[in-house]
Amino acid sequence: MTGDPNGAKAAELACPACGEIVFAGEVFCEECGHRLAGAQPPEPPAEPAPVEVPPAGPAGRSCPGCGGTVIDVDGYCGSCGLRQPAERDHVEMTVTARRGGTNGTRPVVAAGASDRGRRYSRNEDALAIVAHTAGVAAVVSDGVGSSQRPDEASRAAAETGAAELVARLDAGEDPEDATRLAALKAAAAVAALGTSPGDAPSCTYVSAVTRGAAVTVGWVGDSRAYWLSADGAVESAEEIEDVELAEVSTGDMAELGPSRRLTDDDSWAAFMVAEGSLTEAEAEAHPNAHVITAWLGADAGEVRPHVASFRPAGPGTLLVCSDGLWNYFPEARDLAALLTPGLDVPADRSDASAAADPAADPLGAARTLVRHALDAGGRDNITVAVIPLPSPAAPQSSIPQSTSPSTEQPR
Amino acid sequence: MSEQPQFTVKIDQNKYLPEGGREVHAIVSVEATAAEGAAPVSASTRASEVIIIDTSGSMSYPDTKLRAAIAAAKVAIDTLRDGVEFAVVSGSNVAKMVFPARPGLVAATPETREQAKVALNRLKASGGTAIGSWLRLADELFDDVQGGIRHAILLTDGKNQHETPEELEAVLLRCERRFVCDCRGVGTDWEVAELRKIASALLGTVDIVADPAGLVADFQAMTEAAMGKSVADVALRVWTPQTANLKFVKQVLPSVEDLTGRRVESAPQAGDYPLGAWGAEARDYHICVEVSPGEVGKELRAAWVKLVVPGAPGEEAQVLATGNVLAQWTDDEARSTKINARVAHYTGQAELAAAIQEGLQARKDGDIDTATARLGRAVVLANEAGNDEITSMLRRVVDVVDLGTGTVRLKREVNKADEMELDTRSSKTVRTRKDETVTTLRGEG
Numbered sequence: 001m002t003g004d005p006n007g008a009k010a011a012e013l014a015c016p017a018c019g020e021i022v023f024a025g026e027v028f029c030e031e032c033g034h035r036l037a038g039a040q041p042p043e044p045p046a047e048p049a050p051v052e053v054p055p056a057g058p059a060g061r062s063c064p065g066c067g068g069t070v071i072d073v074d075g076y077c078g079s080c081g082l083r084q085p086a087e088r089d090h091v092e093m094t095v096t097a098r099r100g101g102t103n104g105t106r107p108v109v110a111a112g113a114s115d116r117g118r119r120y121s122r123n124e125d126a127l128a129i130v131a132h133t134a135g136v137a138a139v140v141s142d143g144v145g146s147s148q149r150p151d152e153a154s155r156a157a158a159e160t161g162a163a164e165l166v167a168r169l170d171a172g173e174d175p176e177d178a179t180r181l182a183a184l185k186a187a188a189a190v191a192a193l194g195t196s197p198g199d200a201p202s203c204t205y206v207s208a209v210t211r212g213a214a215v216t217v218g219w220v221g222d223s224r225a226y227w228l229s230a231d232g233a234v235e236s237a238e239e240i241e242d243v244e245l246a247e248v249s250t251g252d253m254a255e256l257g258p259s260r261r262l263t264d265d266d267s268w269a270a271f272m273v274a275e276g277s278l279t280e281a282e283a284e285a286h287p288n289a290h291v292i293t294a295w296l297g298a299d300a301g302e303v304r305p306h307v308a309s310f311r312p313a314g315p316g317t318l319l320v321c322s323d324g325l326w327n328y329f330p331e332a333r334d335l336a337a338l339l340t341p342g343l344d345v346p347a348d349r350s351d352a353s354a355a356a357d358p359a360a361d362p363l364g365a366a367r368t369l370v371r372h373a374l375d376a377g378g379r380d381n382i383t384v385a386v387i388p389l390p391s392p393a394a395p396q397s398s399i400p401q402s403t404s405p406s407t408e409q410p411r
Numbered sequence: 412m413s414e415q416p417q418f419t420v421k422i423d424q425n426k427y428l429p430e431g432g433r434e435v436h437a438i439v440s441v442e443a444t445a446a447e448g449a450a451p452v453s454a455s456t457r458a459s460e461v462i463i464i465d466t467s468g469s470m471s472y473p474d475t476k477l478r479a480a481i482a483a484a485k486v487a488i489d490t491l492r493d494g495v496e497f498a499v500v501s502g503s504n505v506a507k508m509v510f511p512a513r514p515g516l517v518a519a520t521p522e523t524r525e526q527a528k529v530a531l532n533r534l535k536a537s538g539g540t541a542i543g544s545w546l547r548l549a550d551e552l553f554d555d556v557q558g559g560i561r562h563a564i565l566l567t568d569g570k571n572q573h574e575t576p577e578e579l580e581a582v583l584l585r586c587e588r589r590f591v592c593d594c595r596g597v598g599t600d601w602e603v604a605e606l607r608k609i610a611s612a613l614l615g616t617v618d619i620v621a622d623p624a625g626l627v628a629d630f631q632a633m634t635e636a637a638m639g640k641s642v643a644d645v646a647l648r649v650w651t652p653q654t655a656n657l658k659f660v661k662q663v664l665p666s667v668e669d670l671t672g673r674r675v676e677s678a679p680q681a682g683d684y685p686l687g688a689w690g691a692e693a694r695d696y697h698i699c700v701e702v703s704p705g706e707v708g709k710e711l712r713a714a715w716v717k718l719v720v721p722g723a724p725g726e727e728a729q730v731l732a733t734g735n736v737l738a739q740w741t742d743d744e745a746r747s748t749k750i751n752a753r754v755a756h757y758t759g760q761a762e763l764a765a766a767i768q769e770g771l772q773a774r775k776d777g778d779i780d781t782a783t784a785r786l787g788r789a790v791v792l793a794n795e796a797g798n799d800e801i802t803s804m805l806r807r808v809v810d811v812v813d814l815g816t817g818t819v820r821l822k823r824e825v826n827k828a829d830e831m832e833l834d835t836r837s838s839k840t841v842r843t844r845k846d847e848t849v850t851t852l853r854g855e856g
């Protein structure tokens with residue numbers, strides 16, 4: 001992280017037409033009605049080839065509110081006035097292995113879901129999950145609400161990052177190099193969206209790749225990756241500090257045992273905690289808690305992605321998510337509990353509870369996590385990617401043991 | 412060179428509603444600016460003007476009224492653009508043509524202007540006041556020029572004594588949307604409510620010219636404003652969702668005028684509210700829509716506001732500008748409880764106009780308590796809105812004891828002209844200035 005709180009992304013954005021403070025996710029300025037952040041919510045991302053999207057798109061273009069069929073160009077129903085849900089409002093995806101499983105089928109190796117939430121009028125998060133020859137690459141990006149066109153930024157970041165990861169991993173490149181270079185390529189793609197200093201679409205970035213049993217994460221900003229151990233064990237707070245060590249590790253990858261967070265936010269809160277100025281609780285309660293200190297965008301300066309690699313000691317789930325989820329469930333153990341069948345799931349949600357086992361049903365697990373964030377308030381866009389490990393595609397006996405050692409150098 | 416000005420529609424509102432919330436308020440600001448490089452109004456813009464001068468007997472008591480009215484009419488004629496078709500009508504128990512001699516309009520040229528002035532010089536005051544008959548003649552004169560800018564000036568000094576209110580009502584109904592009429596009362600023997608009603612029905616302004624000496628400047632200003640109009644018949648078209656109820660549409664700048672009852676159904680789920688002619692000017696409207704409550708997070712277009720030139724029946728309306736009034740339900744109280752400053756400002760000014768008119772009526776009726784309470788409230792509202800003109804007029808009618816609480820005492824002696832001026836101008840509003848909040852108390856000079 002830059003460590004410079006003055007370089008923090010402004011928490012507030014002004015309307016370009018009247019100067020009034022506007023909030024992330026607002027499509028129109030509350031003061032003057034000026035349409036913010038460009039035009040309509042853009043078309044859904046053109047999905048990378050291996051990604052399957054269930055049919056959630058524009059079926060007959062009839063209004064979900066009243067069934068009316070006249071939808072005007074601004075996206076409002078001609079009879080009841082309802083703003084039509086954008087295709088990006090709720091996105092789900094599953095990814096199957098590139099190669100067939102033991103019985104010739106192609107099992108689901110990862111899944112993800114992204115939702116507008118209950119507070120914002122559009123989804124500015126983006127998600128991309130792609131299978132590569134030896135595993136999965138997932139990218140989650142959260143558009144910075146105080147920038148222009150944050151939804152375009154996050155989409156560019158997720159698409160570019162995932163495509164670059166797959167290309168490099170398929171070419172046999174080291175996962176840490178691939179992770180860093182993909183993040184930089186995503187950063188360049190987002191920076192290219194900026195047309196002026198006042199128009200610099202920005203976003204966070206977090207990627208996770210698996211190669212056999214090894215995991216590499218990379219991030220800029222405050223979107224996160226977690227390891228959720230299948231046995232329910234949780235790492236103590238002290239051990240979590242190993243993250244920074246792992247990042248500069250030149251030798252063996254850190255072993256992943258109990259559930260833990262794998263990333264370390266580039267945020268004001270994290271900075272203050274790291275400096276010892278505030279406790280975690282104090283920092284989270286501060287108005288600046290969500291101000292990020294690093295991001296992708298034309299105004300981001302030099303982007304330095306953090307990269308860390310891990311080797312799971314046992315089965316578990318690699319979770320990649322935006323703050324729309326972790327705001328409600330910041331601790332790894334809280335997230336793990338959401339996916340433990342039978343725990344704090346109401347009886348009438350038995351479907352969700354049954355679907356919560358990530359190994360058996362990654363998409364069900366992703367939906368469960370999104371549902372919990374919505375039930376908790378859905379104040380922000382929510383995006384999750386769920387990658388069970390060991391991969392359902394890999395025969396249990398043949399987890400590749402030889403992954404390249406980390407080559408990340410201290411900078 | 413474009414003849415039409417550039418119109419813009421701007422919406423001010425807080426779109427956020429609490430769970431279960433139904434009422435959406437918005438201020439619609441319509442502004443027209445002359446197209447760049449273009450003259451404000453092209454010489455080819457078709458326009459017509461009818462000047463109606465009261466020549467009832469009272470106009471010669473004192474004689475200065477009639478002489479001032481003639482002088483004012485002459486200045487108005489001089490202010491007409493060449494080619495504007497005009498006529499002068501005199502009104503008493505009946506309406507008579509002054510110029511031209513036979514009913515009709517004549518294009519303004521140096522010669523016709525002179526002829527009209529000569530005709531004006533011959534005016535004599537006698538007889539009664541039947542305003543409906545004057546307007547009926549004007550309406551006939553405008554028959555041939557529908558489609559162009561149509562403007563009348565009506566000057567009177569008395570009450571409409573020589574026809575029934577029903578007769579006047581019937582004429583107003585017939586004249587609605589046929590022409591715009593600015594009304595002026597000279598002296599203090601006319602009825603504010605009566606003239607306000609005429610001006611309101613005919614989308615014009617109403618004002619008092621207590622001293623006849625002020626007529627010349629006033630007529631000149633009115634005619635200049637009329638010559639500044641470049642689009643004849645503009646309407647506010649408001650679309651609302653099927654289940655919604657459009658509670659009101661009010662003009663709130665430059666004056667308060669309830670347009671709700673003027674609706675003309677124009678398209679599915681939409682109605683037109685006629686606004687008359689437009690020049691390079693700005694007017695604000697307050698609209699209130701009641702919608703069916705929606706889920707938190709849901710966003711609705713509560714109204715789609717378009718400024719249109721409706722066009723002939725069966726013809727597509729010309730859309731000059733549009734704006735969206737939105738509604739979005741939220742569980743965030745910080746958002747849903749925020750009141751838009753301009754909505755608050757104009758809500759206060761509409762209440763101000765009502766408080767003044769009710770207070771003055773109560774005072775006339777001898778209901779001192781109501782008069783004191785309403786005028787006290789008016790003092791508070793005028794102060795909050797920064798409406799200095801109304802504040803100073805109020806102070807000629809009441810003594811302010813406590814500005815904060817609106818405690819006032821009715822003045823024992825009030826100049827009739829001051830009272831009528833306050834009444835007439837009570838609906839005149841001021842625009843919020845961006846650099847001040849509406850609740851700021853302004854220092855008293």
